[in-house]
Amino acid sequence: MGAVDVGTSKICTLIGRKHGTTIEILGIGLSGSSGIRKGRIIDIGKVARALRDSFFAALEVAQVLPNVVYAGIAGDGVTSCNLEGEVFLGKGGREITEKDTENAIESTKTKVDLKSQRILHLLPQEFIVDEQKGIADPVGMVATQLRVRTHLVAAQENYLHNFVKSFQQAGIDVARVVFQPLASALAVLSPTEKEIGVALVDIGGGTTDVAVFYGGSMRFSKVIPVGGEHITHDLAVGLRTSLDEAERVKVNYGCAFSRHIPEDEVIEVRDHGGNALQTVRRGYACEIIEARIREIFKLLAQELRASGWGRFLRGGVVLTGGTALLDGIVEFASSFLKVPVRLGYPESTGYTGMVQTVANPMFSTACGLLQLAVLEATSKKRLSLFDSFQRTRLWFVERLKDYFMIE
Ligand SMILES: Nc1ncnc2c1ncn2[C@@H]1O[C@H](COP(=O)(O)OP(=O)(O)OP(=O)(O)O)[C@@H](O)[C@H]1O
Ligand SMILES: [Mg+2]
Incomplete structure (x- = not known):
C-alpha cells in the first residue's frame, strides 16, 4: 500500500502493509514541495518531479512496489x-x-x-x-x-484535474483521492473524541485545515490559507534575514508565548547574505511568531463560531501538522480558545517498522492515508464504498478500525 500526502511544504510518501494489528511502515520518502501555493497546484511539471522524488525515495527503502496508492488533497480548491x-x-x-x-x-x-x-x-x-x-x-x-x-x-474540476495529472506525469497510478483532514483525523483522533465533539486542526506549511467531528462523523471542514510558512516569512521580514535563516530561528528558538522568554535572552541571526551575524532579542522573534499564531487561531475561532459547531467541542481541539511542533502552541491555543487542547500525532502503537520517524505530527496525513488504504484493502467489499464515486459509509471505516485493532 502506498500513501502520498501532497503538502505545501513537503510531499511525503509512505509505503506499508498490514502486519497483524498494526501497519508496518516499510519506506518513507520526502521531497520539498514545489509548484504548490496555498495548497493549489500552479506548476504541474514541478509537482510531478517532486512526487517522483518522494515516491522513489520511499520505494528505494521499502523495496516493494505498492499495489494501491492513496493521495491526499487539500487547499482552497476543495x-x-x-x-x-x-x-x-x-x-x-x-x-x-x-x-x-x-x-x-x-x-x-x-x-x-x-x-x-x-x-x-x-x-x-x-x-x-x-x-x-x-x-x-x-x-x-x-x-x-x-x-x-x-x-x-x-x-473544483480543474483543481482535481491538475492534481491527478501531476501524479500521471510522475508515473504514479492513484487509486483514491482523499481530503487530507479526513486522513489526519483517522490517524490522530480517538473514537471517543469524535463521538463527544472535537476539532482537528492541522497547521501545515501553507494552510490550516480544520475538521470538526461530532457523534462519530465529520460535521464541518474548512481550509484556512495560512500556515507555518507565513510565520517564517514574517520572521524573515522582521529580522531582515533569508527565509532559510528565518526557518532555522523559528524551529530552534520559536515560541508561541513570547512573554515566556526572558527579557535579556538574545539569539544570533545571520543577515540576508548569510555572513554578518546580528544579535536579536529572542523575545522579539517570538513576538513576531505569536502575532501570526494569534491570527491563525482568530481565523479558526471565527470559522468554528460561524459554523455553529464551536459549542460542541467537549473533546476540545487536537493540533497536528508540522507547525503544531512550535514550542508553546498547545498552551497558547488552550488559553486563546478556552477549550482543552492536545497535540495529535500518529500513535506509535499502531505501527511497526519505521515507527520513530512517523510518530510526528508532520506525518499525520500520510499515516491516515495509509491506514485508510490498508483498511479498505483488507475489507474491500464494504470499504470500497468509502467515497462518493461509489457510495459512502464512513462509519464502517471507524468500526473496522476498532475491529482490526483488537484482532
Ligand atoms: N519544530 C518546529 N517548530 C515550528 N514549526 C515547525 C517545526 N517543525 C516543522 N515546522 C513547520 O511545519 C511546517 C510544515 O508542516 P507540514 O509538513 O505539516 O506541512 P505540509 O503538510 O507540507 O503543508 P500543508 O498541510 O499546509 O499543505 C513548516 O512551515 C515548518 O516550518
Ligand atoms: Mg499537510
Whole structure:
C-alpha cells in the first residue's frame, strides 16, 4: 500500500502493509514541495518531479512496489457543506433496507449545485427514521420516511484535474483521492473524541485545515490559507534575514508565548547574505511568531463560531501538522480558545517498522492515508464504498478500525 500526502511544504510518501494489528511502515520518502501555493497546484511539471522524488525515495527503502496508492488533497480548491436528503417508504411504512440508506445518501447530492465540481466524499452523519434522530444504522427498522444528513466534500474540476495529472506525469497510478483532514483525523483522533465533539486542526506549511467531528462523523471542514510558512516569512521580514535563516530561528528558538522568554535572552541571526551575524532579542522573534499564531487561531475561532459547531467541542481541539511542533502552541491555543487542547500525532502503537520517524505530527496525513488504504484493502467489499464515486459509509471505516485493532 502506498500513501502520498501532497503538502505545501513537503510531499511525503509512505509505503506499508498490514502486519497483524498494526501497519508496518516499510519506506518513507520526502521531497520539498514545489509548484504548490496555498495548497493549489500552479506548476504541474514541478509537482510531478517532486512526487517522483518522494515516491522513489520511499520505494528505494521499502523495496516493494505498492499495489494501491492513496493521495491526499487539500487547499482552497476543495470545499465542503452539509446536506439533507430523504426517501419515502410508503404510507404504511416498511423495513428499511441497505439500498434505502444508499438511496437516501445519494439523494442529498441533488440538493446542491455541483457545477464544475467533483465529489470527493459524501459522508453520512446521521439518519433520521421518521422523527427519531441520531441513528447510525437504520437497516431493519420500520418507518414511512428515512432522512439522512451528509457532509459533502468536493473539489473544483480543474483543481482535481491538475492534481491527478501531476501524479500521471510522475508515473504514479492513484487509486483514491482523499481530503487530507479526513486522513489526519483517522490517524490522530480517538473514537471517543469524535463521538463527544472535537476539532482537528492541522497547521501545515501553507494552510490550516480544520475538521470538526461530532457523534462519530465529520460535521464541518474548512481550509484556512495560512500556515507555518507565513510565520517564517514574517520572521524573515522582521529580522531582515533569508527565509532559510528565518526557518532555522523559528524551529530552534520559536515560541508561541513570547512573554515566556526572558527579557535579556538574545539569539544570533545571520543577515540576508548569510555572513554578518546580528544579535536579536529572542523575545522579539517570538513576538513576531505569536502575532501570526494569534491570527491563525482568530481565523479558526471565527470559522468554528460561524459554523455553529464551536459549542460542541467537549473533546476540545487536537493540533497536528508540522507547525503544531512550535514550542508553546498547545498552551497558547488552550488559553486563546478556552477549550482543552492536545497535540495529535500518529500513535506509535499502531505501527511497526519505521515507527520513530512517523510518530510526528508532520506525518499525520500520510499515516491516515495509509491506514485508510490498508483498511479498505483488507475489507474491500464494504470499504470500497468509502467515497462518493461509489457510495459512502464512513462509519464502517471507524468500526473496522476498532475491529482490526483488537484482532
Ligand atoms: N519544530 C518546529 N517548530 C515550528 N514549526 C515547525 C517545526 N517543525 C516543522 N515546522 C513547520 O511545519 C511546517 C510544515 O508542516 P507540514 O509538513 O505539516 O506541512 P505540509 O503538510 O507540507 O503543508 P500543508 O498541510 O499546509 O499543505 C513548516 O512551515 C515548518 O516550518
Ligand atoms: Mg499537510
